[in-house]
Amino acid sequence: MSVLQPSPTPAAGVKKPARRCAEICLELLCVESVRLFHEKQSGPAAAAALEAVGFRVGQQLAERYTRDKTRLGDTLEVIKFVCKEFWQALFKKQVDNLKTNHRGVYVLQDNGFRWLQRLSVPAAGSDPAREEAARQIALSYLHLPCGVVRGALCHLGVSCTVEADPKHLPSCTFTVRILA
Amino acid sequence: IVGQEDHPIYEVDLTGPKEQQTQYLHQFVLHSSLDAVDEQMWMSKEPHLKVVDRFNGLNVTAFVTAGNTRFLLLHDGRSDESIRSFFTEVYELYLRVLLNPFHAPTTRIMSREFDRKVKLLAKRLLG
Numbered sequence: 001m002s003v004l005q006p007s008p009t010p011a012a013g014v015k016k017p018a019r020r021c022a023e024i025c026l027e028l029l030c031v032e033s034v035r036l037f038h039e040k041q042s043g044p045a046a047a048a049a050l051e052a053v054g055f056r057v058g059q060q061l062a063e064r065y066t067r068d069k070t071r072l073g074d075t076l077e078v079i080k081f082v083c084k085e086f087w088q089a090l091f092k093k094q095v096d097n098l099k100t101n102h103r104g105v106y107v108l109q110d111n112g113f114r115w116l117q118r119l120s121v122p123a124a125g126s127d128p129a130r131e132e133a134a135r136q137i138a139l140s141y142l143h144l145p146c147g148v149v150r151g152a153l154c155h156l157g158v159s160c161t162v163e164a165d166p167k168h169l170p171s172c173t174f175t176v177r178i179l180a
Numbered sequence: 181i182v183g184q185e186d187h188p189i190y191e192v193d194l195t196g197p198k199e200q201q202t203q204y205l206h207q208f209v210l211h212s213s214l215d216a217v218d219e220q221m222w223m224s225k226e227p228h229l230k231v232v233d234r235f236n237g238l239n240v241t242a243f244v245t246a247g248n249t250r251f252l253l254l255h256d257g258r259s260d261e262s263i264r265s266f267f268t269e270v271y272e273l274y275l276r277v278l279l280n281p282f283h284a285p286t287t288r289i290m291s292r293e294f295d296r297k298v299k300l301l302a303k304r305l306l307g
């Protein structure tokens with residue numbers, strides 16, 4: 001999986017402009033990989049495979065984005081880092097809302113989740129069957145970002161499970177459950 | 181370089197060929213200093229830790245990343261500054277290796293390029 005922009009070269013003095021890649025490439029890659037995995041395997045196996053891919057990517061990205069930062073101590077700090085800097089780097093915005101029940105469950109809400117922006121939304125108020133179908137399709141695209149978030153959190157020492165819930169497209173909530 | 185589950189990911193001997201006994205001894209000293217690294221980690225949040233452990237005139241300096249990967253250097257009293265810059269450069273290289281999709285964070289680093297660059301850096305920065 002490609003990253004949105006490559007890391008800047010550390011050459012002292014000489015500043016090369018960072019190479020840029022069109023964002024549509026990443027979106028098309030995500031869409032195509034979902035389709036490919038669903039073709040090769042059916043149902044939960046495809047979801048698990050996509051999440052595993054996301055997991056690896058999340059680990060690597062977490063290591064990269066924590067480059068110059070001091071170490072994060074707490075679980076809460078790790079989650080805050082993921083909500084702010086990690087989300088900013090991946091999805092160009094920060095998480096809009098973070099809730100916790102202080103017992104190990106965190107809910108991250110993103111209004112306008114970037115990777116779902118291209119999904120066509122049934123008009124609000126249309127029949128619930130269509131909305132349900134749209135939700136199902138959105139779910140299949142959410143395995144990858146769930147995996148990325150889980151990978152980042154696990155690499156930083158917080159072992160957990162992440163579930164996504166596309167309530168009203170394009171807004172989306174991620175529920176993080178810390179494993180004891 | 182020691183990974184998250186305390187297994188060594190990369191080792192290099194920067195001073196030149198030594199006999200077997202000393203090599204084992206150095207490796208042992210480095211691994212036993214991991215506990216001392218953990219202690220220092222609990223106390224400070226800085227990635228660069230100063231000298232973490234001493235043994236028979238040799239010092240161990242450590243650098244810890246956010247993903248709990250530890251870089252250890254066994255030396256006999258080099259300047260702190262040069263060790264810091266050495267660790268920063270090796271961290272850069274390590275990040276590049278890690279971003280390789282064919283490399284899992286828990287496997288050993290087998291890349292010869294990485295090895296060569298680390299040795300070059302050591303010659304340049306640590307003398």
